[in-house]
Amino acid sequence: MIEDIARKVIFDIKPYIPGKPIEEVERELGIKDVIKMASNENPFGPSPRAVEAMRASLQKISMYPDGNCFYLKDMIANLLCIEPDNIIVGNGSDEILKLIAEAFLEPGDEIVIAQPSFSEYEFVGKIMGARCVFVPLKDFTHDLEAMGRAVTEKTKIVFVCNPNNPTGTAVTKVEVDEFLKNLDPRVLVVFDEAYYEYVEDEEYPQTLEYVAEEQNVIVLRTFSKIYGLAGQRVGYGIAKLNIISALNRVREPFNVNLLAQVAARAALEDQEHVEKSRQGNREGKDYLYQWFEEKGISYVPTQANFIFLKVGADSQEVFKEMMKLGVIIRTGDIFGHPDFIRITVGTMEENRRFTESLEKVLKELGSKI
Numbered sequence: 001m002i003e004d005i006a007r008k009v010i011f012d013i014k015p016y017i018p019g020k021p022i023e024e025v026e027r028e029l030g031i032k033d034v035i036k037m038a039s040n041e042n043p044f045g046p047s048p049r050a051v052e053a054m055r056a057s058l059q060k061i062s063m064y065p066d067g068n069c070f071y072l073k074d075m076i077a078n079l080l081c082i083e084p085d086n087i088i089v090g091n092g093s094d095e096i097l098k099l100i101a102e103a104f105l106e107p108g109d110e111i112v113i114a115q116p117s118f119s120e121y122e123f124v125g126k127i128m129g130a131r132c133v134f135v136p137l138k139d140f141t142h143d144l145e146a147m148g149r150a151v152t153e154k155t156k157i158v159f160v161c162n163p164n165n166p167t168g169t170a171v172t173k174v175e176v177d178e179f180l181k182n183l184d185p186r187v188l189v190v191f192d193e194a195y196y197e198y199v200e201d202e203e204y205p206q207t208l209e210y211v212a213e214e215q216n217v218i219v220l221r222t223f224s225k226i227y228g229l230a231g232q233r234v235g236y237g238i239a240k241l242n243i244i245s246a247l248n249r250v251r252e253p254f255n256v257n258l259l260a261q262v263a264a265r266a267a268l269e270d271q272e273h274v275e276k277s278r279q280g281n282r283e284g285k286d287y288l289y290q291w292f293e294e295k296g297i298s299y300v301p302t303q304a305n306f307i308f309l310k311v312g313a314d315s316q317e318v319f320k321e322m323m324k325l326g327v328i329i330r331t332g333d334i335f336g337h338p339d340f341i342r343i344t345v346g347t348m349e350e351n352r353r354f355t356e357s358l359e360k361v362l363k364e365l366g367s368k369i
Protein backbone atom coordinates (compact mmCIF):
# COMPACT_ATOMS: atom_id res chain seq x y z
CA MET A 1 0.00 0.00 0.00
CA ILE A 2 1.33 3.39 -1.01
CA GLU A 3 -0.27 4.81 2.14
CA ASP A 4 2.11 2.69 4.24
CA ILE A 5 5.27 4.09 2.70
CA ALA A 6 4.27 7.70 1.88
CA ARG A 7 4.85 10.40 4.51
CA LYS A 8 1.71 10.70 6.65
CA VAL A 9 1.55 14.50 6.35
CA ILE A 10 0.88 14.44 2.60
CA PHE A 11 -2.61 13.01 3.17
CA ASP A 12 -3.41 16.09 5.21
CA ILE A 13 -2.70 18.46 2.29
CA LYS A 14 -5.65 19.89 0.39
CA PRO A 15 -4.97 20.04 -3.35
CA TYR A 16 -4.56 23.56 -4.75
CA ILE A 17 -7.56 24.57 -6.87
CA PRO A 18 -6.21 26.69 -9.73
CA GLY A 19 -8.26 29.13 -11.80
CA LYS A 20 -9.79 27.20 -14.69
CA PRO A 21 -7.70 27.59 -17.88
CA ILE A 22 -9.39 29.19 -20.93
CA GLU A 23 -8.69 26.19 -23.20
CA GLU A 24 -10.33 23.80 -20.76
CA VAL A 25 -13.56 25.83 -20.61
CA GLU A 26 -13.67 26.24 -24.39
CA ARG A 27 -13.18 22.49 -24.85
CA GLU A 28 -15.72 21.45 -22.20
CA LEU A 29 -18.49 23.85 -23.22
CA GLY A 30 -17.75 24.00 -26.95
CA ILE A 31 -17.61 27.81 -26.86
CA LYS A 32 -15.09 30.40 -28.07
CA ASP A 33 -13.85 33.80 -26.86
CA VAL A 34 -13.65 32.77 -23.24
CA ILE A 35 -12.03 35.33 -20.94
CA LYS A 36 -10.29 34.57 -17.67
CA MET A 37 -10.68 36.93 -14.75
CA ALA A 38 -9.68 34.36 -12.17
CA SER A 39 -5.94 34.28 -11.50
CA ASN A 40 -4.86 37.92 -11.25
CA GLU A 41 -2.66 37.78 -14.33
CA ASN A 42 -1.91 41.01 -16.21
CA PRO A 43 -4.73 41.44 -18.77
CA PHE A 44 -2.43 43.65 -20.87
CA GLY A 45 -0.05 40.73 -21.37
CA PRO A 46 3.73 40.64 -21.06
CA SER A 47 6.03 43.48 -22.02
CA PRO A 48 6.70 43.19 -25.78
CA ARG A 49 10.37 43.70 -24.88
CA ALA A 50 10.30 40.59 -22.69
CA VAL A 51 8.81 38.57 -25.55
CA GLU A 52 11.43 39.85 -27.97
CA ALA A 53 14.28 39.18 -25.54
CA MET A 54 13.13 35.58 -25.12
CA ARG A 55 12.87 35.12 -28.88
CA ALA A 56 16.42 36.40 -29.27
CA SER A 57 17.66 33.91 -26.64
CA LEU A 58 15.99 30.76 -27.93
CA GLN A 59 19.23 29.40 -29.42
CA LYS A 60 20.87 29.47 -26.01
CA ILE A 61 18.53 27.01 -24.34
CA SER A 62 20.86 24.05 -24.83
CA MET A 63 22.93 25.60 -22.04
CA TYR A 64 22.12 25.55 -18.34
CA PRO A 65 20.96 28.92 -17.03
CA ASP A 66 23.00 31.06 -14.63
CA GLY A 67 22.24 29.36 -11.32
CA ASN A 68 23.05 32.56 -9.47
CA CYS A 69 20.81 34.84 -11.60
CA PHE A 70 23.69 37.35 -11.55
CA TYR A 71 22.36 39.90 -14.06
CA LEU A 72 18.77 39.70 -12.89
CA LYS A 73 19.75 40.18 -9.24
CA ASP A 74 21.97 43.06 -10.27
CA MET A 75 19.07 44.79 -12.01
CA ILE A 76 16.64 44.22 -9.14
CA ALA A 77 19.27 45.51 -6.69
CA ASN A 78 19.75 48.69 -8.72
CA LEU A 79 16.04 49.32 -9.03
CA LEU A 80 15.42 48.85 -5.29
CA CYS A 81 18.71 50.41 -4.08
CA ILE A 82 19.76 47.25 -2.24
CA GLU A 83 22.64 44.76 -2.58
CA PRO A 84 22.38 41.70 -4.90
CA ASP A 85 23.45 39.49 -1.97
CA ASN A 86 20.21 40.33 -0.20
CA ILE A 87 18.19 38.77 -3.02
CA ILE A 88 17.15 35.22 -3.84
CA VAL A 89 15.36 34.47 -7.11
CA GLY A 90 12.91 31.60 -7.42
CA ASN A 91 10.77 29.66 -9.87
CA GLY A 92 7.91 31.97 -8.89
CA SER A 93 7.58 33.31 -5.36
CA ASP A 94 5.78 30.03 -4.68
CA GLU A 95 9.17 28.34 -4.81
CA ILE A 96 10.62 30.83 -2.34
CA LEU A 97 7.75 30.09 0.05
CA LYS A 98 8.69 26.43 -0.18
CA LEU A 99 12.39 27.18 0.38
CA ILE A 100 11.46 29.19 3.48
CA ALA A 101 9.47 26.26 4.84
CA GLU A 102 12.24 23.77 4.02
CA ALA A 103 14.93 25.91 5.58
CA PHE A 104 13.10 26.84 8.78
CA LEU A 105 10.32 24.39 9.69
CA GLU A 106 10.54 21.17 11.68
CA PRO A 107 7.57 18.92 12.51
CA GLY A 108 5.67 20.43 15.43
CA ASP A 109 6.70 24.02 14.72
CA GLU A 110 3.87 26.51 14.39
CA ILE A 111 3.18 29.06 11.68
CA VAL A 112 0.63 31.86 11.90
CA ILE A 113 -1.54 32.57 8.86
CA ALA A 114 -4.49 34.90 8.29
CA GLN A 115 -7.76 33.38 7.13
CA PRO A 116 -8.71 33.67 4.33
CA SER A 117 -5.35 34.30 2.70
CA PHE A 118 -3.08 32.79 0.04
CA SER A 119 -3.30 28.99 0.30
CA GLU A 120 0.40 28.34 -0.40
CA TYR A 121 1.42 29.23 3.18
CA GLU A 122 -0.62 26.35 4.57
CA PHE A 123 0.62 24.07 1.78
CA VAL A 124 4.33 24.65 2.37
CA GLY A 125 3.88 24.53 6.14
CA LYS A 126 2.01 21.25 6.10
CA ILE A 127 4.56 19.59 3.82
CA MET A 128 7.15 20.22 6.49
CA GLY A 129 4.84 18.95 9.24
CA ALA A 130 4.26 22.36 10.83
CA ARG A 131 1.04 23.21 12.63
CA CYS A 132 -0.92 26.03 10.98
CA VAL A 133 -2.53 28.52 13.34
CA PHE A 134 -5.21 30.49 11.50
CA VAL A 135 -6.27 33.97 12.57
CA PRO A 136 -9.50 35.32 11.02
CA LEU A 137 -9.35 38.58 9.11
CA LYS A 138 -11.02 41.61 10.69
CA ASP A 139 -12.99 43.74 8.21
CA PHE A 140 -11.42 41.62 5.43
CA THR A 141 -7.94 42.77 6.62
CA HIS A 142 -5.12 41.04 8.52
CA ASP A 143 -5.71 41.42 12.25
CA LEU A 144 -2.06 41.90 13.19
CA GLU A 145 -2.86 42.32 16.88
CA ALA A 146 -4.60 38.96 17.00
CA MET A 147 -1.85 37.40 14.89
CA GLY A 148 0.70 38.68 17.40
CA ARG A 149 -1.32 37.11 20.22
CA ALA A 150 -1.37 33.80 18.34
CA VAL A 151 2.44 33.58 18.51
CA THR A 152 3.74 31.02 21.03
CA GLU A 153 7.23 29.76 21.81
CA LYS A 154 6.66 27.16 19.07
CA THR A 155 6.01 29.80 16.38
CA LYS A 156 8.68 30.03 13.68
CA ILE A 157 6.98 32.07 10.94
CA VAL A 158 4.17 34.60 10.55
CA PHE A 159 2.89 35.13 7.00
CA VAL A 160 1.59 38.58 6.12
CA CYS A 161 0.02 38.71 2.67
CA ASN A 162 0.02 42.42 1.88
CA PRO A 163 -2.15 43.23 -0.08
CA ASN A 164 -4.08 40.15 0.97
CA ASN A 165 -5.22 37.64 -1.61
CA PRO A 166 -8.30 37.20 -1.91
CA THR A 167 -9.56 40.40 -0.26
CA GLY A 168 -7.17 43.02 -1.72
CA THR A 169 -6.76 44.81 1.61
CA ALA A 170 -3.44 46.07 2.98
CA VAL A 171 -2.12 46.59 6.50
CA THR A 172 -0.50 49.95 7.23
CA LYS A 173 3.02 50.95 8.28
CA VAL A 174 1.72 51.98 11.72
CA GLU A 175 0.14 48.55 12.24
CA VAL A 176 3.23 46.67 11.04
CA ASP A 177 5.60 48.80 13.17
CA GLU A 178 3.54 48.04 16.24
CA PHE A 179 3.31 44.35 15.37
CA LEU A 180 7.08 43.98 14.89
CA LYS A 181 7.84 45.93 18.05
CA ASN A 182 5.85 43.47 20.16
CA LEU A 183 6.99 40.33 18.34
CA ASP A 184 9.56 37.88 19.69
CA PRO A 185 12.57 38.79 17.47
CA ARG A 186 13.30 35.10 16.80
CA VAL A 187 10.10 34.81 14.76
CA LEU A 188 10.46 35.20 11.01
CA VAL A 189 7.93 37.45 9.29
CA VAL A 190 7.23 36.86 5.60
CA PHE A 191 5.72 39.85 3.81
CA ASP A 192 4.23 38.53 0.58
CA GLU A 193 4.01 41.60 -1.67
CA ALA A 194 2.98 39.95 -4.95
CA TYR A 195 0.80 42.99 -5.76
CA TYR A 196 3.25 45.62 -4.49
CA GLU A 197 3.35 47.56 -7.76
CA TYR A 198 -0.44 48.07 -7.73
CA VAL A 199 -0.67 49.53 -4.22
CA GLU A 200 -1.85 53.16 -3.99
CA ASP A 201 -2.42 53.52 -0.23
CA GLU A 202 0.09 55.98 1.20
CA GLU A 203 -0.01 54.23 4.57
CA TYR A 204 1.42 51.07 2.98
CA PRO A 205 4.65 49.98 4.73
CA GLN A 206 8.00 50.05 2.91
CA THR A 207 9.15 46.72 4.30
CA LEU A 208 12.64 46.92 2.74
CA GLU A 209 13.38 49.25 5.65
CA TYR A 210 12.92 46.32 8.05
CA VAL A 211 15.38 44.31 5.96
CA ALA A 212 17.86 47.22 6.13
CA GLU A 213 17.45 47.20 9.93
CA GLU A 214 18.38 43.49 9.84
CA GLN A 215 15.10 42.39 11.32
CA ASN A 216 13.96 38.79 10.82
CA VAL A 217 11.82 39.52 7.78
CA ILE A 218 11.62 38.30 4.20
CA VAL A 219 9.93 40.40 1.53
CA LEU A 220 8.53 38.53 -1.48
CA ARG A 221 7.82 40.09 -4.87
CA THR A 222 7.03 38.53 -8.23
CA PHE A 223 7.09 38.92 -12.01
CA SER A 224 3.77 37.05 -12.26
CA LYS A 225 1.42 39.95 -11.68
CA ILE A 226 2.07 43.48 -12.97
CA TYR A 227 5.11 42.32 -14.98
CA GLY A 228 2.87 39.92 -16.90
CA LEU A 229 5.16 36.86 -16.75
CA ALA A 230 3.07 34.37 -14.74
CA GLY A 231 3.82 31.61 -17.27
CA GLN A 232 7.58 32.09 -16.96
CA ARG A 233 7.64 31.59 -13.17
CA VAL A 234 9.97 34.19 -11.63
CA GLY A 235 9.71 35.65 -8.14
CA TYR A 236 12.24 36.91 -5.63
CA GLY A 237 12.83 37.36 -1.94
CA ILE A 238 14.73 40.09 -0.12
CA ALA A 239 16.21 39.55 3.33
CA LYS A 240 19.36 39.96 5.40
CA LEU A 241 22.40 37.90 4.36
CA ASN A 242 22.11 35.00 6.80
CA ILE A 243 18.47 34.41 5.86
CA ILE A 244 19.36 34.42 2.16
CA SER A 245 22.23 31.94 2.79
CA ALA A 246 19.89 29.62 4.68
CA LEU A 247 17.47 29.68 1.74
CA ASN A 248 20.27 29.09 -0.76
CA ARG A 249 21.19 25.87 1.06
CA VAL A 250 17.88 24.28 0.10
CA ARG A 251 17.61 25.82 -3.38
CA GLU A 252 18.09 23.69 -6.50
CA PRO A 253 21.20 24.87 -8.42
CA PHE A 254 19.30 25.84 -11.61
CA ASN A 255 15.94 26.77 -10.19
CA VAL A 256 15.16 29.68 -12.52
CA ASN A 257 15.16 28.78 -16.20
CA LEU A 258 17.12 30.64 -18.85
CA LEU A 259 14.22 32.23 -20.73
CA ALA A 260 12.59 33.28 -17.47
CA GLN A 261 15.74 35.19 -16.44
CA VAL A 262 15.95 36.87 -19.84
CA ALA A 263 12.26 37.81 -19.78
CA ALA A 264 12.40 39.19 -16.25
CA ARG A 265 15.38 41.40 -17.08
CA ALA A 266 13.69 42.83 -20.17
CA ALA A 267 10.44 43.32 -18.26
CA LEU A 268 12.25 45.27 -15.53
CA GLU A 269 13.66 47.58 -18.20
CA ASP A 270 10.19 48.24 -19.57
CA GLN A 271 8.79 50.38 -16.77
CA GLU A 272 6.54 52.00 -19.35
CA HIS A 273 4.62 48.73 -19.64
CA VAL A 274 4.37 48.59 -15.85
CA GLU A 275 2.99 52.13 -15.73
CA LYS A 276 0.51 51.36 -18.52
CA SER A 277 -0.65 48.26 -16.68
CA ARG A 278 -1.05 50.20 -13.43
CA GLN A 279 -3.05 52.88 -15.23
CA GLY A 280 -5.24 50.29 -16.97
CA ASN A 281 -5.91 48.65 -13.62
CA ARG A 282 -6.88 51.99 -12.09
CA GLU A 283 -9.36 52.70 -14.90
CA GLY A 284 -10.80 49.20 -14.68
CA LYS A 285 -11.18 49.51 -10.92
CA ASP A 286 -12.98 52.85 -11.27
CA TYR A 287 -15.37 51.45 -13.85
CA LEU A 288 -16.14 48.35 -11.77
CA TYR A 289 -16.53 50.30 -8.50
CA GLN A 290 -18.99 52.63 -10.18
CA TRP A 291 -20.97 49.76 -11.63
CA PHE A 292 -21.08 47.96 -8.26
CA GLU A 293 -22.33 51.13 -6.61
CA GLU A 294 -25.04 51.63 -9.22
CA LYS A 295 -26.25 48.07 -8.71
CA GLY A 296 -25.94 48.12 -4.93
CA ILE A 297 -23.29 45.39 -4.93
CA SER A 298 -20.97 45.52 -1.94
CA TYR A 299 -17.27 44.98 -2.57
CA VAL A 300 -14.02 45.24 -0.67
CA PRO A 301 -11.94 48.22 -1.91
CA THR A 302 -8.71 46.78 -3.27
CA GLN A 303 -5.02 47.71 -3.30
CA ALA A 304 -4.36 45.09 -5.98
CA ASN A 305 -5.62 43.99 -9.41
CA PHE A 306 -8.52 41.90 -8.14
CA ILE A 307 -11.76 42.58 -6.27
CA PHE A 308 -13.65 40.52 -3.70
CA LEU A 309 -17.36 41.20 -4.02
CA LYS A 310 -20.63 39.97 -2.58
CA VAL A 311 -22.96 38.44 -5.14
CA GLY A 312 -25.75 37.42 -2.74
CA ALA A 313 -26.05 34.01 -4.39
CA ASP A 314 -24.21 30.68 -4.24
CA SER A 315 -20.81 31.47 -5.75
CA GLN A 316 -20.57 27.99 -7.32
CA GLU A 317 -23.80 28.68 -9.21
CA VAL A 318 -22.55 32.11 -10.24
CA PHE A 319 -19.30 30.50 -11.40
CA LYS A 320 -21.13 27.92 -13.56
CA GLU A 321 -23.50 30.44 -15.13
CA MET A 322 -20.71 32.96 -15.78
CA MET A 323 -18.66 30.22 -17.38
CA LYS A 324 -21.49 29.43 -19.81
CA LEU A 325 -21.24 33.08 -20.88
CA GLY A 326 -17.50 32.62 -21.33
CA VAL A 327 -16.28 34.48 -18.23
CA ILE A 328 -14.10 32.56 -15.75
CA ILE A 329 -14.12 33.93 -12.19
CA ARG A 330 -13.12 32.60 -8.75
CA THR A 331 -15.68 31.41 -6.21
CA GLY A 332 -15.62 32.70 -2.65
CA ASP A 333 -16.57 29.38 -1.03
CA ILE A 334 -12.94 28.20 -1.06
CA PHE A 335 -12.15 31.32 0.99
CA GLY A 336 -15.00 30.73 3.45
CA HIS A 337 -17.35 33.27 1.82
CA PRO A 338 -19.82 31.21 -0.25
CA ASP A 339 -21.75 34.29 -1.45
CA PHE A 340 -18.66 36.19 -2.64
CA ILE A 341 -16.59 35.96 -5.80
CA ARG A 342 -13.10 37.20 -6.62
CA ILE A 343 -12.47 38.74 -10.00
CA THR A 344 -9.32 40.03 -11.64
CA VAL A 345 -9.64 43.54 -13.08
CA GLY A 346 -9.47 43.04 -16.85
CA THR A 347 -9.12 45.19 -19.93
CA MET A 348 -12.05 47.59 -20.42
CA GLU A 349 -13.61 45.20 -22.92
CA GLU A 350 -13.31 42.35 -20.44
CA ASN A 351 -14.70 44.46 -17.60
CA ARG A 352 -17.77 45.36 -19.67
CA ARG A 353 -18.28 41.76 -20.69
CA PHE A 354 -18.04 40.83 -17.01
CA THR A 355 -20.60 43.38 -15.80
CA GLU A 356 -23.07 42.50 -18.58
CA SER A 357 -22.71 38.80 -17.82
CA LEU A 358 -22.95 39.21 -14.05
CA GLU A 359 -26.09 41.29 -14.39
CA LYS A 360 -27.76 38.51 -16.42
CA VAL A 361 -26.57 35.76 -14.09
CA LEU A 362 -27.65 37.47 -10.87
CA LYS A 363 -31.11 38.12 -12.31
CA GLU A 364 -31.40 34.49 -13.39
CA LEU A 365 -30.34 33.24 -9.99
CA GLY A 366 -32.68 35.65 -8.19
CA SER A 367 -29.86 37.22 -6.20
CA LYS A 368 -31.03 39.66 -3.54
CA ILE A 369 -28.38 42.33 -3.81
Ligand SMILES: *Cc1c(COP(=O)(O)O)cnc(C)c1O
Pocket residue numbers: 040091092093094095118161164165192194221222223224225230233234235
Ligand atom coordinates in the same frame (compact mmCIF):
# COMPACT_ATOMS: atom_id res chain seq x y z
C1 LIG B 1 0.02 35.39 -7.36
C2 LIG B 1 0.58 35.36 -6.00
C3 LIG B 1 1.90 35.01 -5.79
C4 LIG B 1 2.81 34.80 -6.96
O1 LIG B 1 3.21 33.56 -7.10
P1 LIG B 1 4.31 33.25 -8.22
O2 LIG B 1 4.75 31.91 -7.76
O3 LIG B 1 5.38 34.29 -8.13
O4 LIG B 1 3.60 33.25 -9.53
C5 LIG B 1 2.42 35.04 -4.51
N1 LIG B 1 1.65 35.42 -3.48
C6 LIG B 1 0.37 35.79 -3.65
C7 LIG B 1 -0.41 36.27 -2.50
C8 LIG B 1 -0.19 35.76 -4.91
O5 LIG B 1 -1.46 36.13 -5.07
